[in-house]
Amino acid sequence: xxxxxxxxxxxxxxxxxxxxxxxxxxxxxxxxxxxxxxxxxxxxxxxxxxxxxxxxxxxxxxxxxxxxxxxxxxxxxxxxxxxxxxxxxxxxxxxxxxxxxxxxxxxxxxxxxxxxxxxxxxxxxxxxxxxxxxxxxxxxxxxxxxxxxxxxxxxxxxxxxxxxxxxxxxxxxxxxxxxxxxxxxxxxxxxxxxxxxxxxxxxxxxxxxxxxxxxxxxxxxxxxxxxxxxxxxxxxxxxxxxxxxxxxxxxxxxxxxxxxxxxxxxxxxxxxxxxxxxxxxxxxxxxxxxxxxxxxxxxxxxxxxxxxxxxxxxxxxxxxxxxxxxxxxxxxxxxxxxxxxxxxxxxxxxxxxxxxxxxxxx
Amino acid sequence: xxxxxxxxxxxxxxxxxxxxxxxxxxxxxxxxxxxxxxxxxxxxxxxxxxxxxxxxxxxxxxxxxxxxxxxxxxxxxxxxxxxxxxxxxxxxxxxxxxxxxxxxxxxxxxxxxxxxxxxxxxxxxxxxxxxxxxxxxxxxxxxxxxxxxxxxxxxxxxxxxxxxxxxxxxxxxxxxxxxxxxxxxxxxxxxxxxxxxxxxxxxxxxxxxxxxxxxxxxxxxxxxxxxxxxxxxxxxxxxxxxxxxxxxxxxxxxxxxxxxxxxxxxxxxxxxxxxxxxxxxxxxxxxxxxxxxxxxxxxxxxxxxxxxxxxxxxxxxxxxxxxxx
Numbered sequence: 001x002x003x004x005x006x007x008x009x010x011x012x013x014x015x016x017x018x019x020x021x022x023x024x025x026x027x028x029x030x031x032x033x034x035x036x037x038x039x040x041x042x043x044x045x046x047x048x049x050x051x052x053x054x055x056x057x058x059x060x061x062x063x064x065x066x067x068x069x070x071x072x073x074x075x076x077x078x079x080x081x082x083x084x085x086x087x088x089x090x091x092x093x094x095x096x097x098x099x100x101x102x103x104x105x106x107x108x109x110x111x112x113x114x115x116x117x118x119x120x121x122x123x124x125x126x127x128x129x130x131x132x133x134x135x136x137x138x139x140x141x142x143x144x145x146x147x148x149x150x151x152x153x154x155x156x157x158x159x160x161x162x163x164x165x166x167x168x169x170x171x172x173x174x175x176x177x178x179x180x181x182x183x184x185x186x187x188x189x190x191x192x193x194x195x196x197x198x199x200x201x202x203x204x205x206x207x208x209x210x211x212x213x214x215x216x217x218x219x220x221x222x223x224x225x226x227x228x229x230x231x232x233x234x235x236x237x238x239x240x241x242x243x244x245x246x247x248x249x250x251x252x253x254x255x256x257x258x259x260x261x262x263x264x265x266x267x268x269x270x271x272x273x274x275x276x277x278x279x280x281x282x283x284x285x286x287x288x289x290x291x292x293x294x295x296x297x298x299x300x301x302x303x304x305x306x307x308x309x310x311x312x313x314x315x316x317x318x319x320x321x322x323x324x325x326x327x328x329x330x331x332x333x334x335x336x337x338x339x340x341x342x343x344x345x346x347x348x349x350x351x352x353x354x355x356x357x358x359x360x361x362x
Numbered sequence: 363x364x365x366x367x368x369x370x371x372x373x374x375x376x377x378x379x380x381x382x383x384x385x386x387x388x389x390x391x392x393x394x395x396x397x398x399x400x401x402x403x404x405x406x407x408x409x410x411x412x413x414x415x416x417x418x419x420x421x422x423x424x425x426x427x428x429x430x431x432x433x434x435x436x437x438x439x440x441x442x443x444x445x446x447x448x449x450x451x452x453x454x455x456x457x458x459x460x461x462x463x464x465x466x467x468x469x470x471x472x473x474x475x476x477x478x479x480x481x482x483x484x485x486x487x488x489x490x491x492x493x494x495x496x497x498x499x500x501x502x503x504x505x506x507x508x509x510x511x512x513x514x515x516x517x518x519x520x521x522x523x524x525x526x527x528x529x530x531x532x533x534x535x536x537x538x539x540x541x542x543x544x545x546x547x548x549x550x551x552x553x554x555x556x557x558x559x560x561x562x563x564x565x566x567x568x569x570x571x572x573x574x575x576x577x578x579x580x581x582x583x584x585x586x587x588x589x590x591x592x593x594x595x596x597x598x599x600x601x602x603x604x605x606x607x608x609x610x611x612x613x614x615x616x617x618x619x620x621x622x623x624x625x626x627x628x629x630x631x632x633x634x635x636x637x638x639x640x641x642x643x644x645x646x647x648x649x650x651x652x653x654x655x656x657x658x659x660x661x662x663x664x665x666x667x668x669x670x671x672x673x674x675x676x677x678x679x680x681x682x683x684x685x686x687x
Contacts (some may be wrong), residue, residue, distance in 0.1 A: 117458070195373070198667070199377055202381045202666045205659075207389065207647065207659070211388035211391060212388075215391055246564065250594060296509070299511060300628070322522075336508050336512060337510075340504060
């Protein structure tokens with residue numbers, strides 16, 4: 001409304017497009033809150049082994065300092081000495097037994113995301129029974145195998161976030177490159193890429209994912225992320241293409257062409273930075289979608305391979321045991337909160353980057 | 363226009379060929395085949411190696427996939443979709459059987475969505491910024507972010523397990539066949555209530571927000587102010603002057619929902635044990651039932667392409683400013 005006042009104030013130091021978008025984005029409370037949620041989830045994902053686990057965060061064993069809890073992030077990071085000494089993942093019992101001088105700093109909650117905890121493991125931790133409702137010992141209850149749901153949830157955060165980031169990273173790379181080429185080159189290349197997009201849109205995602213995972217001899221969580229990425233790039237490509245079609249006509253591109261700058265440099269150094277902000281929108285929405293796809297796949301039994309706990313897997317247990325509300329409520333809320341946060345961020349980005357929407361708000 | 367449609371149709375045929383070839387190649391490369399999948403299911407009745415080979419020959423599993431694909435195409439050209447391997451009935455009939463239940467859910471949900479979304483969208487436009495509108499807007503936004511399978515499980519727990527007032531899963535009750543006509547309708551209604559809710563709420567939230575966003579743009583136009591200045595009643599302005607002009611994007615959206623009308627949802631139909639297309643598709647993948655997978659893929663891609671074409675053509679029909687070339 002009071003554009004004239006704003007203009008006179010904003011005029012002299014013209015901020016870059018990206019800074020301006022960021023400024024507008026963070027001026028919205030909800031967007032800040034959603035960003036905080038994502039940051040919180042990221043912290044949970046990174047520090048999951050410190051929050052809950054049965055492997056010491058730091059321990060002293062036979063004269064050396066070790067970090068066995070890193071084994072939750074990657075099995076290779078667990079020092080081989082514990083495998084050689086046959087710890088069998090039972091640190092609480094074996095550490096003092098095999099080395100009386102050892103000490104250990106334990107995670108905040110002694111529960112395991114993969115196996116059930118037995119009675120004689122650690123003082124104060126009872127035998128975990130199957131399908132227990134939430135209590136002091138099991139904050140979110142236990143699943144049909146007696147595994148602590150809180151531990152599964154905390155460690156599942158890693159899966160949920162990684163799926164969003166990695167699969168969308170792949171999708172973004174594919175989508176941006178193909179969209180940029182299609183939009184800038186035009187002609188038969190544009191035509192061909194459009195047909196490819198159509199084909200990917202029409203092939204059922206479930207088939208594509210199953211088949212691509214099947215081709216890999218030993219599928220891991222990384223393969224799954226790659227496959228989700230391979231099926232989700234079409235929106236990004238379409239939007240990038242549109243942005244390139246628009247920017248190709250603009251004066252600074254004409255100037256770059258006149259200066260004799262190479263095509264690749266024009267596409268990636270001159271147009272792409274200007275097209276990137278709007279492209280963030282489908283990427284964020286895609287991250288929300290990827291979280292849902294991963295949960296859905298785990299739910300159908302085609303999820304992440306066993307050593308990676310995932311929220312969808314807990315939901316699947318909940319479907320088979322509908323009387324155990326905690327198996328549905330906690331992962332359901334977690335998935336909901338994550339998707340909501342991504343969607344809010346996506347929407348705020350959309351409003352911050354689209355001048356039409358921005359002006360409509362005031 | 364006709365020129366454009368013909369060109370698009372021709373391109374569509376090429377795209378279809380690419381899609382079907384890709385899917386055929388992919389499913390043939392998933393480990394396991396229909397014969398081994400079937401044998402894995404009935405462990406007590408092992409069939410001999412010769413029988414297996416004979417079956418494989420019958421289903422053309424002994425040939426390389428491009429050859430088998432070409433044969434499948436030639437059957438298709440004669441109007442034959444093949445026979446389901448796991449169920450031993452023609453794929454066309456199988457799809458015919460399963461399309462009804464899915465259509466029941468999707469059409470009921472589509473109808474509900476439009477019936478609710480249009481009034482809600484118009485109401486939100488009029489009350490924009492008021493506390494009640496913002497509350498509804500937030501609620502719809504949250505619903506939009508709630509995955510349908512999570513909602514389905516919550517609803518099942520509350521209505522079917524805790525309160526026990528609605529059936530948990532399935533399309534009909536046990537004594538369905540012995541019921542009188544209206545009893546059957548009531549039974550079907552009760553069974554469809556939860557699935558239809560799960561199908562609808564997400565689309566409802568999306569459409570309401572869509573209508574509201576479009577309306578927000580239109581009511582800023584000069585002709586709306588003119589109409590109001592001339593003394594046209596606010597209701598008439600919103601419904602007649604503004605809403606009519608937001609129908610164009612709505613029409614294109616309808617074209618794009620065409621495939622989902624028949625494809626159903628794999629997860630929802632699986633949760634509610636609903637004997638529809640989504641479930642058929644899922645079962646066909648597990649059974650490695652190649653002819654059924656191919657038949658369904660063909661149908662889905664045809665509908666997707668047709669929906670896109672329809673959306674583009676409708677866009678040009680309802681908006682004379684748009685020309686297709």
